[in-house]
Amino acid sequence: MTKPFHDMPFKSKLPNTPASIFSRMSALAQEHQAINLSQGFPDFDTDPKLIEAVTKYMNEGFNQYAPMPGHISLREQISFKYDKFYGINVNPADEITITAGGTQGLFTVISAVVEKGDEVIIFEPAYDSYKPAIELMGAVVVPVRLMAPDFKIDWEYVRSLVNSKTKLIIINNPNNPTGRVFSVDDIQQLEYIVSAHNIVVLSDEVYEHMVYDVHKHISVLSSEILRSRSFVVCSFGKLLHTTGWKLGYVIAPAFFTIEFRKVHQFNVFSVNAPMQLAIASYLDDIDYYYSLPKFFQEKKDFLLHALKDSRFNVLPTQGTYFMLLDYSNISEEQELDFAERLTIEHKLAMIPVSAFYTHGDNQQLLRICFAKKLQTLTAAVDILKFI
Numbered sequence: 001m002t003k004p005f006h007d008m009p010f011k012s013k014l015p016n017t018p019a020s021i022f023s024r025m026s027a028l029a030q031e032h033q034a035i036n037l038s039q040g041f042p043d044f045d046t047d048p049k050l051i052e053a054v055t056k057y058m059n060e061g062f063n064q065y066a067p068m069p070g071h072i073s074l075r076e077q078i079s080f081k082y083d084k085f086y087g088i089n090v091n092p093a094d095e096i097t098i099t100a101g102g103t104q105g106l107f108t109v110i111s112a113v114v115e116k117g118d119e120v121i122i123f124e125p126a127y128d129s130y131k132p133a134i135e136l137m138g139a140v141v142v143p144v145r146l147m148a149p150d151f152k153i154d155w156e157y158v159r160s161l162v163n164s165k166t167k168l169i170i171i172n173n174p175n176n177p178t179g180r181v182f183s184v185d186d187i188q189q190l191e192y193i194v195s196a197h198n199i200v201v202l203s204d205e206v207y208e209h210m211v212y213d214v215h216k217h218i219s220v221l222s223s224e225i226l227r228s229r230s231f232v233v234c235s236f237g238k239l240l241h242t243t244g245w246k247l248g249y250v251i252a253p254a255f256f257t258i259e260f261r262k263v264h265q266f267n268v269f270s271v272n273a274p275m276q277l278a279i280a281s282y283l284d285d286i287d288y289y290y291s292l293p294k295f296f297q298e299k300k301d302f303l304l305h306a307l308k309d310s311r312f313n314v315l316p317t318q319g320t321y322f323m324l325l326d327y328s329n330i331s332e333e334q335e336l337d338f339a340e341r342l343t344i345e346h347k348l349a350m351i352p353v354s355a356f357y358t359h360g361d362n363q364q365l366l367r368i369c370f371a372k373k374l375q376t377l378t379a380a381v382d383i384l385k386f387i
């Protein structure tokens, strides 16, 4: 008799990869009808003008495959933005590819660059998709642990990790979950390391337009040295409050883009056609980019002010729409235990920061997402003030 498949030996390619903490906390929030500040998505509406534009292109019949690298009107719009914002020249024809969100961009870069046995340096706390993608390629993750309160990078230590197997360094600037933004010095230190070795850079810049106070976003594209060896990943989900649309893009020099597209075309081939066209027309209004940091700064400042009298210590947020709360004045519980208890007993869900590390110590930190309506944030503050 033939054996059923589940009785046959089958080796998982990702044996140590649990379900994501975001799904776990969101499910717990739903079960206990808690306010969900755990997952990184807005709870406010998408601009009706953008939705109308998608409907318009659908009605006009743009419902078949888009070109493999993306609609040229959208790639031109992206190129226009880099010119206007940073004075950087990006060629829409052979340096930009439209992807199914930032996540697909990240995965495709890693697939195109990383080989079995390579080493990839990542900075932790890190976005959760980097590690499994590297491991699927048979490569080795080399984590650099950054710790609260400032999560400063010790570049001397990073240099000590580089060897002949180091293929890629992944940075996330502005960083989820720390809210930290790269300084001029960070960029120079990175330049120094990668130019001394043959290392590729993957720069995850999905929060580039959410930078506050005196801080400025410095893209790796603004450095001659980094630009020639970097892939930059961006997300329209973050930019336009449309995380469910899963659209983004990757910028890289032409010779890298050729390699990227070889994988991209057999991964998704091309991505959502009417939405690409709608986004291209919507972004004709360049003021949108300028309005975004102000929009989120108000939410950040509201929380900062409202939590002054609470027992939580708020860590500074330089960028992104995340804020870290230190609860060491309240409890010695492990982060996951504390986060679960708050969800169940106080009806407020947040993310334990230890989940962003390979081996997470208890720093007594929780991450909240403030891309929420004022009403949601006010309700959350009313809970946090009394914990």
Ligand SMILES: Cc1ncc(COP(=O)(O)O)c(C=O)c1O
Residues within 6 Å of the ligand: 040, 100, 101, 102, 103, 104, 127, 172, 176, 204, 206, 234, 235, 236, 237, 238, 243, 246, 247, 248
């Ligand atoms: C740092 C970082 N990179 C990439 C992504 C993925 O972006 P997308 O939703 O466009 O796939 C996220 C989403 O939360 C993120 O926080």
